Amino acid sequence: MFMKRQLPIAIAATIGFLTLFGWFVDEPVIKSFVDDDATQWFDILASFAMFLGALNLLKMQAIKIIKQQKGWQYAALAIVGFTFSFTAGFILLGSYNVEISQYDDPAKVATVLASEINLDEKSTENILIAMPEGDTYTIDTPYFTKKGADNVVEQINAAGGTANMRATEWGAHISTRGSLFNWMFRFIFTPLSATMFALLAFFVASASYRAFKIRNFEATLLLISGIIIMLGRVPIGGNISAWFILYIVVLALSAGVNTWFKNRTYTFAAVVGGLLAVTIAGFIMGWPVDQPAIFYLPVLQDWIYNNPNVAGARAIMIGIGLGIFATSIRYILGIEKSYIGE
Amino acid sequence: MEKFLDFIVRAGSLDRRYIFLVIALVVILPLFFPLGLPIRPTTSSQDVYNAVDKLEAGDKALISFEYGPSTKPEIHPMAVALLRHLFQKDVKVYITCLWPDGQFMAMEALEQVAVKQYKKTYGEDYVLLGYRPGAEAVIKGLVSNIRKVFTVDANGDFLDDIPMMVGVNQVADFDYLFSASAGYPGTVEWVQYAADPTGVTMSTGTTSIQVNEVMPYVQSGQIVGILGGMPGAAEYESLIGQAGIGTSGMDAQSVAHLVIVGFIIFGNISFFVERRRSKKY
Amino acid sequence: MNGSEIFGAWVAVFLTLGIFSYLYKDNPFYKIAEHVFVGVSAGYWMAMAFWTQVQPNLFGRLWPTPDGEISGFLMKSWYGIYNFFGFILPSVFPDGGIDKGHGHDPHFMYILPFALGIMMLLSVSSKLSWLARLGIAYTVGMAAGLRAYAFLNSNVLGQIKGSAVSFVDMPFFSLTGVSIFNNLIILVGTITGLLYFYFSKEHTGHFGKVTRVGIYFLMISFGASFGFAVMGRISLLIGRFTNLITYGGPTYHYASIWVLLIMIVLLAVWTFKGDKKVAS
Numbered sequence: 001m002f003m004k005r006q007l008p009i010a011i012a013a014t015i016g017f018l019t020l021f022g023w024f025v026d027e028p029v030i031k032s033f034v035d036d037d038a039t040q041w042f043d044i045l046a047s048f049a050m051f052l053g054a055l056n057l058l059k060m061q062a063i064k065i066i067k068q069q070k071g072w073q074y075a076a077l078a079i080v081g082f083t084f085s086f087t088a089g090f091i092l093l094g095s096y097n098v099e100i101s102q103y104d105d106p107a108k109v110a111t112v113l114a115s116e117i118n119l120d121e122k123s124t125e126n127i128l129i130a131m132p133e134g135d136t137y138t139i140d141t142p143y144f145t146k147k148g149a150d151n152v153v154e155q156i157n158a159a160g161g162t163a164n165m166r167a168t169e170w171g172a173h174i175s176t177r178g179s180l181f182n183w184m185f186r187f188i189f190t191p192l193s194a195t196m197f198a199l200l201a202f203f204v205a206s207a208s209y210r211a212f213k214i215r216n217f218e219a220t221l222l223l224i225s226g227i228i229i230m231l232g233r234v235p236i237g238g239n240i241s242a243w244f245i246l247y248i249v250v251l252a253l254s255a256g257v258n259t260w261f262k263n264r265t266y267t268f269a270a271v272v273g274g275l276l277a278v279t280i281a282g283f284i285m286g287w288p289v290d291q292p293a294i295f296y297l298p299v300l301q302d303w304i305y306n307n308p309n310v311a312g313a314r315a316i317m318i319g320i321g322l323g324i325f326a327t328s329i330r331y332i333l334g335i336e337k338s339y340i341g342e
Numbered sequence: 343m344e345k346f347l348d349f350i351v352r353a354g355s356l357d358r359r360y361i362f363l364v365i366a367l368v369v370i371l372p373l374f375f376p377l378g379l380p381i382r383p384t385t386s387s388q389d390v391y392n393a394v395d396k397l398e399a400g401d402k403a404l405i406s407f408e409y410g411p412s413t414k415p416e417i418h419p420m421a422v423a424l425l426r427h428l429f430q431k432d433v434k435v436y437i438t439c440l441w442p443d444g445q446f447m448a449m450e451a452l453e454q455v456a457v458k459q460y461k462k463t464y465g466e467d468y469v470l471l472g473y474r475p476g477a478e479a480v481i482k483g484l485v486s487n488i489r490k491v492f493t494v495d496a497n498g499d500f501l502d503d504i505p506m507m508v509g510v511n512q513v514a515d516f517d518y519l520f521s522a523s524a525g526y527p528g529t530v531e532w533v534q535y536a537a538d539p540t541g542v543t544m545s546t547g548t549t550s551i552q553v554n555e556v557m558p559y560v561q562s563g564q565i566v567g568i569l570g571g572m573p574g575a576a577e578y579e580s581l582i583g584q585a586g587i588g589t590s591g592m593d594a595q596s597v598a599h600l601v602i603v604g605f606i607i608f609g610n611i612s613f614f615v616e617r618r619r620s621k622k623y
Numbered sequence: 624m625n626g627s628e629i630f631g632a633w634v635a636v637f638l639t640l641g642i643f644s645y646l647y648k649d650n651p652f653y654k655i656a657e658h659v660f661v662g663v664s665a666g667y668w669m670a671m672a673f674w675t676q677v678q679p680n681l682f683g684r685l686w687p688t689p690d691g692e693i694s695g696f697l698m699k700s701w702y703g704i705y706n707f708f709g710f711i712l713p714s715v716f717p718d719g720g721i722d723k724g725h726g727h728d729p730h731f732m733y734i735l736p737f738a739l740g741i742m743m744l745l746s747v748s749s750k751l752s753w754l755a756r757l758g759i760a761y762t763v764g765m766a767a768g769l770r771a772y773a774f775l776n777s778n779v780l781g782q783i784k785g786s787a788v789s790f791v792d793m794p795f796f797s798l799t800g801v802s803i804f805n806n807l808i809i810l811v812g813t814i815t816g817l818l819y820f821y822f823s824k825e826h827t828g829h830f831g832k833v834t835r836v837g838i839y840f841l842m843i844s845f846g847a848s849f850g851f852a853v854m855g856r857i858s859l860l861i862g863r864f865t866n867l868i869t870y871g872g873p874t875y876h877y878a879s880i881w882v883l884l885i886m887i888v889l890l891a892v893w894t895f896k897g898d899k900k901v902a903s
Contacts, residue, residue, distance in 0.1 A: 311812020562785020
């Protein structure tokens with residue numbers, strides 16, 4: 001019971017206190033533990049959590065296949081995908097480099113090398129000639145298989161050059177451009193993750209059309225602020241004349257007059273008077289696109305962005321900050337026990 | 343008139359697939375047929391530009407890449423534009439990455455700008471320290487002692503063998519800090535653990551979604567200026583006078599925004615007509 | 624352009640259009656792309672976490688490359704274990720030790736996070752899953768200690784400092800620079816916005832009026848966030864389409880065009896067959 005309940009709470013409390021006081025204590029041993037080791041342990045445990053996630057995923061998909069549940073074929077595909085990325089990460093190095101250190105006749109070596117680096121033979125020959133004495137030239141893109149790299153090495157050696165194969169170090173293979181893992185990252189992982197994000201653009205547009213209705217004043221403020229930001233921050237906003245916005249404001253105010261007084265004469269007077277006033281002012285000023293500045297979308301957007309928007313965002317940020325502080329203290333003091341399932 | 347109002351009400355409940363098609367078209371068509379709309383920098387982008395412009399030749403700038411391929415369209419253009427500005431001014435550039443993908447992005451940007459465009463020398467004009475896992479731990483380590491976090495750079499060369507690392511031991515030794523960030527760890531962590539404690543001038547570039555989260559830091563002066571998403575990148579490109587990917591996407595962005603605003607307005611007109619009708623009956 | 628790049632482009636286009644096909648309706652192409660994403664992501668993050676954290680920072684500290692000959696029973700036994708692991712997994716445990724810049728002496732303290740990590744993995748088994756609580760407790764305690772100070776300092780105190788605005792030596796109103804009116808807006812907006820979140824008192828009477836003002840500022844902020852969210856998503860969409868346009872070129876053998884056409888035809892057949900089934 002102690003191990004299952006009290007020990008985790010004790011660990012959270014001890015580590016929490018140590019890390020918190022590490023900000024204020026100047027003692028070298030504690031500071032060194034808090035600044036270096038404690039955060040390293042955190043990251044190592046986060047990595048194990050990642051492994052756990054993968055294991056759980058495999059377990060769930062395997063159960064689906066074994067029990068032949070609906071869509072089990074797709075679960076098999078998920079496992080195939082996992083197997084491929086696991087293989088690229090842990091089993092197949094997928095990154096073998098070919099290095100050329102010497103050549104007798106650069107033209108002959110260039111005939112082999114040119115097709116490997118997708119250049120014409122003359123440019124390839126120039127690259128070899130420009131190579132300083134004692135240096136090695138490494139083909140930019142590594143080969144997925146040892147056999148592939150060895151084939152190229154053989155061909156270059158047969159053409160009078162001296163080439164050798166160097167396998168990328170395990171660990172570095174995940175960040176080497178052109179390795180199998182990197183291929184998977186560029187052509188499978190990246191398109192999928194980027195497209196999942198990009199898909200939301202369509203749903204945002206659909207929501208804008210079907211769901212964002214002005215039901216009350218707060219919703220009106222939200223939408224107007226959103227519209228001003230959306231138009232003001234892009235180049236097209238700079239091409240919308242301030243006078244166009246002024247006309248819209250006159251019409252909106254007239255709608256307000258109508259709602260307030262419910263009198264046709266007043267409404268008519270407001271519309272005609274407002275439109276006339278704006279038109280006369282426009283003629284006098286010569287219809288400049290960016291004046292009056294307060295109705296010019298980019299300037300208005302900037303003002304909203306830097307003032308009322310910051311006020312609201314700051315209120316939320318302070319609220320969140322206080323909330324995180326309070327919750328952290330609750331975890332450290334052992335009041336909050338949700339992480340052990342209570 | 344009734345028929346017209348009927349049409350508006352029916353159009354209000356249009357199948358969403360037509361909306362998807364319209365959005366796809368308004369984004370694709372300007373990519374083939376650019377409109378060439380002029381770009382007007384905002385004050386927040388201007389502030390970043392001014393902060394970098396104040397730097398002199400030989401000053402040291404620490405740039406941190408924390409974004410990946412999924413947010414590359416928004417942040418990579420601003421990272422490239424910033425590097426162009428820094429190399430134009432002969433500022434020494436030090437690059438670190440808090441995201442593993444960030445190292446790939448940094449390598450791509452350096453290849454394009456430092457190697458091909460400005461022909462800078464590695465180790466003398468710029469250095470890629472690389473990716474280290476640990477988020478806040480890495481930042482805290484850099485603040486106290488860079489060599490505790492990085493013994494070697496991304497190429498495996500010892501830091502002490504790199505000429506431009508001489509005399510650079512902690513974050514406070516830098517003149518400028520920039521975080522190109524798409525989430526956690528990123529701008530917020532740099533402010534909390536580096537800029538605030540050391541007082542080094544810091545600017546940031548973030549995805550559009552993150553902008554509001556970071557704005558209070560900008561307004562309070564903890565961060566000097568912010569480049570927000572692809573529009574921010576396009577604004578910075580126009581300030582340095584070199585158009586890039588950010589600029590080329592702005593026409594599509596403009597038209598898409600206009601269409602979405604149109605959708606909001608039309609949707610509400612339909613809503614009001616329907617509401618008036620239901621009140622009548 | 625080598626074969627693997629061209630093949631990769633076709634795979635990327637298929638997966639991208641597969642995800643986009645969801646916009647039509649949930650269909651086999653989308654399900655294929657989705658499940659491949661799930662599987663590949665799990666393996667990708669596992670490999671990244673292992674090779675960037677566990678191998679260099681955990682194993683690299685437990686078994687760093689020793690400085691010269693190993694002596695002493697403890698060290699010889701310790702590196703004996705390493706050699707055994709190295710026999711099974713030579714890629715993870717290369718000959719002689721792991722040299723990742725952590726000195727030459729083993730950091731035995733790191734046995735603790737290793738043990739906690741293994742215990743975390745045991746949560747797969749329902750009988751031993753309680754052991755995972757110890758690792759989770761460490762993570763929770765660590766995060767709580769770090770965040771408590773950082774958020775209080777930067778998000779609360781830093782922001783309160785920023786809200787202490789000036790009202791001297793400035794114009795009353797300015798659209799682009801600092802002004803008394805702008806600073807007043809920020810101050811009033813921040814305070815009323817914060818008061819809105821104070822739920823220990825009912826929002827009625829004068830207090831209710833103040834919190835009403837607060838919600839208006841919050842709505843303006845949410846509206847701006849909505850605008851930025853739209854901006855961000857559209858930017859990402861532009862990025863994807865730019866990619867598809869590149870892969871639709873002759874260098875990649877018009878991958879985007881061919882895959883799109885084939886998918887449209889197959890989706891039409893699938894839809895038609897589905898409608899026939901429903902009708903019968």
